[in-house]
Amino acid sequence: MGTQSEMPGRRTLSRMVVTTLLVVFSAAFVVPFVWLLSTSLKPIEQTLSLPVSFVPKAYYASLGGTRMEVTMDFQVSKAGAVVRFLSGEGAGTLGYLGPEQLAAQSASVVVVHPVAGGWWHVTQRIDRRLGEGGPRPLWDVLPREQIDSHVKFRWENYPRALAAIGGDAESDRHRVGFMTFLGNSLTVAILGVLGTVISNAMVAYGFARLRWRGRDAFFALTLATMMVPFPVLMVPLYGVFKALGLIGTLLPLWLPTWFGSAFNIFLMRQFFRTIPEELSEAARIDGCSEWRIFWRIILPLSTPVLVVAALFHFIFVWNDFLGPLLYLTRKDTYTLALALESYQTQNGGVQWHYLMAASAVTILPVIILFLLAQKTFIRGIATAGLKG
Amino acid sequence: MTRSERKRLRSGIGFTSLWIVGLAAFTAYPVVASLYYSFCDYSILKSPVWCGLENYHQLVRDDLFWKSLRNTLFYAGLSVPLGTVVALGLAVLLNCEVRGRSIYRLLFFMPSIVPAVASAMLWLWIFNGEYGLMNGFLNPILAPFGLHAPTWLADPAWSKPALVIMSLWGTGNAMVIYLAGLQNVPGELYDAAAIDGASAWQRFCHVTLPVIAPVVAFNAIMAIISAMQLFAQAYIMSEAANGNGNASDGNPARSTLFYTIYLFSTAFQDLRMGYASAMAYILFLVTALLTWMAARLSRSRHGDAI
Amino acid sequence: MPRMTRRAFRLLPVLLAVALTAPAGGQEPQGQPRVHVTYWEKWVSFEAQAMQQVIDAFNRSQDRITVDYYSTSLVDRKTLVATAGGDPPDVAGLNAQNVATFADAGVIQPLDDFIRGDGTSDKEWLARYYPIYARICSHGGHVYAGISTPAVMALYWNKTLFREAGLDPDRPPRTLAEFNDYSRRLTKRDPKTGRLTQVGFLPQDPGWWPWIFCRWFGGSLFDGRRITFATDPRNVAAFEWIQSFTKFYGLEDVKLLSSEFGPWASPAAPFFTGKIAMVFQGVFYDNYIRQYKPGLDYGVGPWPEAVPGVRDFAMAEADVLTIPVGARHPREAWAFIKYINSCNPNARTRGELRGAELLDYLQVKASPLQVWSPFFAEHNPHPHIDIMRRLSASPDAVCIPDLGIWQEYFREVISAFDRVRLLDATPEEALGYSQARLEKSWDRYRRSLERHGQWSALGEVAP
Numbered sequence A: 001m002g003t004q005s006e007m008p009g010r011r012t013l014s015r016m017v018v019t020t021l022l023v024v025f026s027a028a029f030v031v032p033f034v035w036l037l038s039t040s041l042k043p044i045e046q047t048l049s050l051p052v053s054f055v056p057k058a059y060y061a062s063l064g065g066t067r068m069e070v071t072m073d074f075q076v077s078k079a080g081a082v083v084r085f086l087s088g089e090g091a092g093t094l095g096y097l098g099p100e101q102l103a104a105q106s107a108s109v110v111v112v113h114p115v116a117g118g119w120w121h122v123t124q125r126i127d128r129r130l131g132e133g134g135p136r137p138l139w140d141v142l143p144r145e146q147i148d149s150h151v152k153f154r155w156e157n158y159p160r161a162l163a164a165i166g167g168d169a170e171s172d173r174h175r176v177g178f179m180t181f182l183g184n185s186l187t188v189a190i191l192g193v194l195g196t197v198i199s200n201a202m203v204a205y206g207f208a209r210l211r212w213r214g215r216d217a218f219f220a221l222t223l224a225t226m227m228v229p230f231p232v233l234m235v236p237l238y239g240v241f242k243a244l245g246l247i248g249t250l251l252p253l254w255l256p257t258w259f260g261s262a263f264n265i266f267l268m269r270q271f272f273r274t275i276p277e278e279l280s281e282a283a284r285i286d287g288c289s290e291w292r293i294f295w296r297i298i299l300p301l302s303t304p305v306l307v308v309a310a311l312f313h314f315i316f317v318w319n320d321f322l323g324p325l326l327y328l329t330r331k332d333t334y335t336l337a338l339a340l341e342s343y344q345t346q347n348g349g350v351q352w353h354y355l356m357a358a359s360a361v362t363i364l365p366v367i368i369l370f371l372l373a374q375k376t377f378i379r380g381i382a383t384a385g386l387k388g
Numbered sequence B: 001m002t003r004s005e006r007k008r009l010r011s012g013i014g015f016t017s018l019w020i021v022g023l024a025a026f027t028a029y030p031v032v033a034s035l036y037y038s039f040c041d042y043s044i045l046k047s048p049v050w051c052g053l054e055n056y057h058q059l060v061r062d063d064l065f066w067k068s069l070r071n072t073l074f075y076a077g078l079s080v081p082l083g084t085v086v087a088l089g090l091a092v093l094l095n096c097e098v099r100g101r102s103i104y105r106l107l108f109f110m111p112s113i114v115p116a117v118a119s120a121m122l123w124l125w126i127f128n129g130e131y132g133l134m135n136g137f138l139n140p141i142l143a144p145f146g147l148h149a150p151t152w153l154a155d156p157a158w159s160k161p162a163l164v165i166m167s168l169w170g171t172g173n174a175m176v177i178y179l180a181g182l183q184n185v186p187g188e189l190y191d192a193a194a195i196d197g198a199s200a201w202q203r204f205c206h207v208t209l210p211v212i213a214p215v216v217a218f219n220a221i222m223a224i225i226s227a228m229q230l231f232a233q234a235y236i237m238s239e240a241a242n243g244n245g246n247a248s249d250g251n252p253a254r255s256t257l258f259y260t261i262y263l264f265s266t267a268f269q270d271l272r273m274g275y276a277s278a279m280a281y282i283l284f285l286v287t288a289l290l291t292w293m294a295a296r297l298s299r300s301r302h303g304d305a306i
Numbered sequence C: 001m002p003r004m005t006r007r008a009f010r011l012l013p014v015l016l017a018v019a020l021t022a023p024a025g026g027q028e029p030q031g032q033p034r035v036h037v038t039y040w041e042k043w044v045s046f047e048a049q050a051m052q053q054v055i056d057a058f059n060r061s062q063d064r065i066t067v068d069y070y071s072t073s074l075v076d077r078k079t080l081v082a083t084a085g086g087d088p089p090d091v092a093g094l095n096a097q098n099v100a101t102f103a104d105a106g107v108i109q110p111l112d113d114f115i116r117g118d119g120t121s122d123k124e125w126l127a128r129y130y131p132i133y134a135r136i137c138s139h140g141g142h143v144y145a146g147i148s149t150p151a152v153m154a155l156y157w158n159k160t161l162f163r164e165a166g167l168d169p170d171r172p173p174r175t176l177a178e179f180n181d182y183s184r185r186l187t188k189r190d191p192k193t194g195r196l197t198q199v200g201f202l203p204q205d206p207g208w209w210p211w212i213f214c215r216w217f218g219g220s221l222f223d224g225r226r227i228t229f230a231t232d233p234r235n236v237a238a239f240e241w242i243q244s245f246t247k248f249y250g251l252e253d254v255k256l257l258s259s260e261f262g263p264w265a266s267p268a269a270p271f272f273t274g275k276i277a278m279v280f281q282g283v284f285y286d287n288y289i290r291q292y293k294p295g296l297d298y299g300v301g302p303w304p305e306a307v308p309g310v311r312d313f314a315m316a317e318a319d320v321l322t323i324p325v326g327a328r329h330p331r332e333a334w335a336f337i338k339y340i341n342s343c344n345p346n347a348r349t350r351g352e353l354r355g356a357e358l359l360d361y362l363q364v365k366a367s368p369l370q371v372w373s374p375f376f377a378e379h380n381p382h383p384h385i386d387i388m389r390r391l392s393a394s395p396d397a398v399c400i401p402d403l404g405i406w407q408e409y410f411r412e413v414i415s416a417f418d419r420v421r422l423l424d425a426t427p428e429e430a431l432g433y434s435q436a437r438l439e440k441s442w443d444r445y446r447r448s449l450e451r452h453g454q455w456s457a458l459g460e461v462a463p
Helices: A008-040 A099-108 A157-164 A178-208 A215-225 A230-243 A251-259 A262-273 A277-285 A290-301 A303-319 A322-327 A336-345 A352-372 A374-387 B003-038 B054-060 B063-095 B101-113 B116-126 B133-145 B159-169 B172-183 B187-195 B200-228 B232-241 B259-268 B273-302 C002-021 C045-061 C075-084 C096-105 C112-117 C122-126 C131-137 C159-164 C176-185 C211-216 C233-249 C251-258 C285-292 C330-340 C355-363 C374-378 C385-393 C406-421 C427-451
Strands: A057-063 A066-075 A080-085 A094-097 A109-115 A120-124 A139-142 A148-151 B040-043 B046-050 C035-041 C065-071 C091-095 C146-158 C196-201 C276-282 C298-301 C314-322
Touching: A008 A157, A008 A352, A008 B063, A008 B101, A008 B116, A008 B133, A057 A120, A057 A139, A080 A099, A094 A099, A094 A109, A099 A109, A157 A352, A178 A215, A178 A251, A178 A262, A178 A290, A178 A303, A178 A336, A178 B003, A215 A262, A215 B003, A230 A251, A230 A322, A230 B003, A230 B259, A230 B273, A251 A303, A251 A322, A251 B003, A262 A303, A262 A374, A277 A290, A290 A303, A290 B003, A303 A336, A303 A352, A303 A374, A322 A336, A336 A352, A336 B116, A336 B232, A352 A374, A352 B101, A352 B116, A374 B101, A374 B172, B003 B040, B003 B273, B040 B273, B054 B273, B063 B101, B063 B159, B063 B172, B063 B200, B063 B259, B101 B172, B116 B133, B116 B159, B116 B232, B159 B232, B172 B200, B187 B200, B200 B273, B232 B259, B259 B273, C035 C045, C035 C075, C035 C330, C045 C065, C045 C330, C045 C355, C065 C330, C075 C091, C075 C096, C091 C096, C091 C330, C096 C131, C096 C314, C096 C406, C112 C122, C112 C330, C131 C146, C131 C314, C146 C159, C146 C330, C146 C355, C146 C385, C176 C196, C176 C276, C196 C233, C196 C251, C211 C233, C233 C251, C233 C406, C233 C427, C298 C385, C314 C330, C314 C385, C330 C355, C355 C374, C406 C427
Parallel strands: C035 C065, C035 C091, C196 C276
Antiparallel strands: A057 A066, A057 A148, A066 A120, A080 A094, A080 A109, A120 A139, B040 B046, C091 C314, C146 C276, C146 C298, C146 C314
16 A cells, blocks of 8 residues: 655656556466467468467458459569479479579470569468368469458357367267267356355354364364375275266266365355354244254355355366366266367367367356456455465 | 253264265275375275385385476476565555556456466467467567577476466466455554655565565465476376377476376376375375465464464 | 047057057067167277278177277277276277286286187187287287287388389398398488488388387397396397498488488378388388379388398287276177177178278278188289288287386387487497386386286296
């Protein structure tokens, strides 16, 4: 917080400095998102071109008398010519020759038009699948002025990326649809949130609002379990789930949440303790059972902490990669996180525009959730971090 | 026990019953089983056979174990201090009275909730040696000096720094905590310092820092614990950067072979679960030590935090 | 109206009963639903399509089993994980190098019981294959796999370059000495710069199986009990031979030349662009030549004689079909594997091909079975099928050793190979280093097998 004793001029200066820094840093934090969106809206050839650009474009030129969309492939460095071969294997076809080759083969070619240095080789842009056949695209070498361009967002990348995320539509008989992955993620998230909220509220109530023998020792034990890193639990848990025949299903990802988690117990207990004891006392005097007090009085008052716990868990599930990697063996049970990761390993080369589109779709629900519940989020994190 | 004590005990156990089951099945049993497995030759396809300290002996002589430890410490050693400085710096900036604070706060925080997989994909692309944004930005700057930007994830020397940079993008989390901490600094302290004629910098060093030091230390320790368990991003990025198949080797040249990744691959690819359990227990000991230190710090600040 | 309705109601249960129990038109009588067998396989594109055709034929040929093909990347790792988790596929398409390791680890189950259940003995079953493939399918005296795609390696040479060097293009080198001589004569340098423009042979191209040179020289990698990588002098001789190439060409010159090589599956591959005159490649290589360098004038022949008296040395490997432990439908899985490992020995037309021959016909490979139908033998699409058949049948064919730690051994061989060919170490040093590490590893592995009571069951294994 600023103080009152600075001179007005200095305060303005420092405010300008701060604002500038904030603008610069926030730009740095935002740029990756912009790059994500920009790549997802580009055609494949523009993702693999230098220098890097943010704006997806469409280029047009006149080939063979018709105006059509083209890709800008490369610039020729030296003057030469577009020629038609008169003899040999490629008789009748067009080609581009540099100056030395032109001189050498001048007898066996006919010059269609000369080319100056710096001109661009362009090819007709046909929206084809990889490996699909068809007529060979037209091409030419033209000066930059003869090529028009304007901004064009390739929104079609999104449905295509989502269609391909579970397997190539053409060759994969067992491809899984995007909605299946989404459904799996949602299943785990919703069942997990329910389990988290219900089970931890009950347990936290037991620790916070009731006095009983061994409570504090038990709670200390609960806290102690927070320092057990997951890798320690990983192998035996896997064995437990295997014995139950649950490997390959979604259950290991949400079932444990119905049995409490130390962090959420701690969080909720903190909150429950802030509710005045008099409310409970009054209800007890009226003859209410503990369960009714819990259900009717405490829970309704606890919406803030329940929402925070729910949000945190949702984010955790959406983010979780190790869990699905461990427990899910069949593609049709994959969550979005795992599907996205395996999308990247399928096919030969990575198709960045599709991968970015798929990533953007994965990020979107979380961003929306965040924008709707900003304050809760931030307050929740601050509480957790401060209270330690 | 008196009747009312018994009644209250029943109540307490009733409410915590789910957790009792959960604790036993999903925490207590695995912790004990893991310890047992760490002394056994165990692949989940064959029953465990006791082999004493052999796993631990082998660990000590395993150069990959030490490499993974070094990689992990290197990563934690870079990402935690840098992350703390960045988060604290941003928090200090946000603490000033300027317009539009909440928008900046939003922008800084958003990356920290992006799912790890999506974030890894994005940064994989940003760090692409040829067409990525990072080199698209750096190469024009370096070219006049005759230098070339590194290939990041394909270069063993730069793969960990790339991961560190990626982790800095996600410091919004810590920033929010520090911001709250800064806002809890009592205004009177600043006033008193101002009266004594302290400059802004001096105020920062002598008022702000001491007050938030425990918060920073606590969160730094938590960050170290979390950095030691880095998995998803490293797994994905090393797999992608080096063609299919070798995610768990921490390519290139095992530079991104982190502790948890080596553990995971030992357990679930080599099926040497006893060995992996030994590694897990070593991690447990280190984490426990760090957590204990963090708890001491927290307690010293709050008095009785619990 | 009411009366009709009441009567209708009374008839209703009868109608329902009839409707539910009577088979619908077109269904199999006694509607036993088909068993679905999950089959995980690594192939994509035309190899996958070929297998899909064979699967369709299998599904059509009987009404009990439907095989579902799942294209799976990293299939060996995924099979391991799925089996460990108790949710494996019924058939896993692995590679020969996985058999020993997975069998020892309890990931795949022995097929002996299935074989015996059909009324044959293991020996009789294995007799259908060429001996080398029978070895690939076995581990520790049990059968663990069936063959899906066999591959055998031969010598490929560039006839044009032979002509230019004044060598008979139809006569490949027959002995090791001739091979070395041809290699020298096929090496060319640019007269102005002295840089290499062409070499006769380069051990690192393709460099996928550097261990084969040890076996070619008559060395053994594993004697059934102990690692013999460094202890067998013939292995050292092989590595000296490997190093001799770098010494002959010059290390920097080789590096410069290598930097011009394109990927092996592209028109810029060194064999295709005439930078290397001779390579050892597999039966599948002809497909790639056809795709990337259709005009190439090349020949295919047997390995030159390195050990006196061993005429038809060859290396064989294969993709295999296995049944993971815990598979839900092992019997049906076995029925499918059996189908893929049988053929119609009397096929005289393309339409009569079955099983292994149909698959190998479509994938343009040789068949691992000893008996070939007339159509497959005479109308095979592979241009050099006769050589491939001869080498498959050769008693001197070799495959990887039956060793549980083979994958690690393989990595050590590659590492020693790189050090030796880059002149970073002498053969003795490199082999000795790897030998030490492998001995420790093997020791530990064997102790683990002993602990689980598996070592004595393994018995002596063939090197």
